Amino acid sequence: DTAVSQTPKYLVTQMGNDKSIKCEQNLGHDTMYWYKQDSKKFLKIMFSYNNKELIINETVPNRFSPKSPDKAHLNLHINSLELGDSAVYFCASSQGRSAGATDTQYFGPGTRLTVL
Amino acid sequence: GQNIDQPTEMTATEGAIVQINCTYQTSGFNGLFWYQQHAGEAPTFLSYNVLDGLEEKGRFSSFLSRSKGYSYLLLKELQMKDSASYLCAVRDRGGSYIPTFGRGTSLIVHP
Numbered sequence: 596d597t598a599v600s601q602t603p604k605y606l607v608t609q610m611g612n613d614k615s616i617k618c619e620q621n622l623g624h625d626t627m628y629w630y631k632q633d634s635k636k637f638l639k640i641m642f643s644y645n646n647k648e649l650i651i652n653e654t655v656p657n658r659f660s661p662k663s664p665d666k667a668h669l670n671l672h673i674n675s676l677e678l679g680d681s682a683v684y685f686c687a688s689s690q691g692r693s694a695g696a697t698d699t700q701y702f703g704p705g706t707r708l709t710v711l
Numbered sequence: 712g713q714n715i716d717q718p719t720e721m722t723a724t725e726g727a728i729v730q731i732n733c734t735y736q737t738s739g740f741n742g743l744f745w746y747q748q749h750a751g752e753a754p755t756f757l758s759y760n761v762l763d764g765l766e767e768k769g770r771f772s773s774f775l776s777r778s779k780g781y782s783y784l785l786l787k788e789l790q791m792k793d794s795a796s797y798l799c800a801v802r803d804r805g806g807s808y809i810p811t812f813g814r815g816t817s818l819i820v821h822p
Binding site for chain 2: 599628635636637638639640643650685697698699700701702703704705
C-alpha cells in the first residue's frame with residue numbers, strides 16, 4: 596500500500612532525448628509536487644499542481660512540463676535532455692491548503708536520472 | 712523568498728544528544744518543517760512548528776523562535792540509524808504556500 600510511487604527508479608539516457616517520469620499517489624491528496632535534488636542534496640521545487648492551479652518555479656526551463664491526467668497522477672515530461680538535468684527527481688503530495696495548517700508533504704522514492 | 716541556513720555536516724556519538732540549528736529569513740512566516748532523509752531514500756516528515764516553543768515527539772524535539780528566525784531539531788539517545796540528512800523547510804504566507812528547503816545537515820553518528 597505505497598502512498599506515493601514513482602517510475603522508473605533509475606533512468607539513464609542520452610543527451611537530446613525526451614523522457615517521462617510517472618508519479619501516482621493513493622492518499623487522496625489534492626496537491627502534487629515535483630522536486631529536483633542535485634548532487635549537493637539541495638531539494639528544489641519545480642512545480643506544484645492541484646486541479647485548479649499550476650505553480651511553476653520560474654527558474655525551471657520550459658523543457659520540463661508537468662502533465663496531470665487526474666488528481667492522483669502528476670507526470671513529468673522532459674524534452675531535449677541536457678547533462679545538467681542529471682539529478683534525483685522526487686514527486687510529493689499533500690492535502691493542500693484546505694487541510695489546514697500543517698499540510699505535510701509525502702515524498703515518493705525518487706527517480707535517479709543520469710544523462711550521458 | 713526564504714533564506715535558510717543550516718550547518719552542512721555534524722558528527723555525534725551513539726547515545727549522545729545533538730542539536731541541529733536552522734536560521735531563516737522570510738517576509739511572512741507560516742510554518743517550519745523538519746524532514747529526515749537517509750541516503751538514497753525519500754525525505755520523511757519529522758515535525759512541524761508554527762508557534763514559538765518546543766514540540767516533542769519521542770527522541771526528537773523541535774523548537775521555534777519566530778522573533779529570532781530560528782529553529783532547532785534535538786535528537787536524544789542517538790542511534791546509528793539516525794545517521795541521515797536533516798532538512799529544514801520554511802513556508803511563507805505568500806502566494807505559493809510551498810515550503811522552501813534548506814540544503815540539509817548531514818548527521819553522522821559513530822559508535
